[in-house]
Amino acid sequence: MEDLTARVLSAIALIRPFLNDDGGDVELVEVTQNREVMVKLTGSCRDCSMKQSTLRGGIEETIRKAVPEIKAVIAVED
Numbered sequence: 001m002e003d004l005t006a007r008v009l010s011a012i013a014l015i016r017p018f019l020n021d022d023g024g025d026v027e028l029v030e031v032t033q034n035r036e037v038m039v040k041l042t043g044s045c046r047d048c049s050m051k052q053s054t055l056r057g058g059i060e061e062t063i064r065k066a067v068p069e070i071k072a073v074i075a076v077e078d
Helices: 002-021 051-066
Strands: 024-031 036-043 072-075
Touching: 002 024, 002 036, 002 051, 036 051, 051 072
Parallel strands: 036 072
Antiparallel strands: 024 036
């Protein structure tokens, strides 16, 4: 599971600069045993009206491309 988490973190590192350019960010919360990735959107991404698009079209696509075993990427809130 540690290898999977490391690969997810590497994928997040690829998308992070694009999020940072708009004042946002994403944090990895957990990679579950069911191979679901829990993330938390922060900064301007947290309240942005486009956050679902960012989550699906940017973050999830990047993670699943790099780590095809991942079944879902889910945003969690505080």
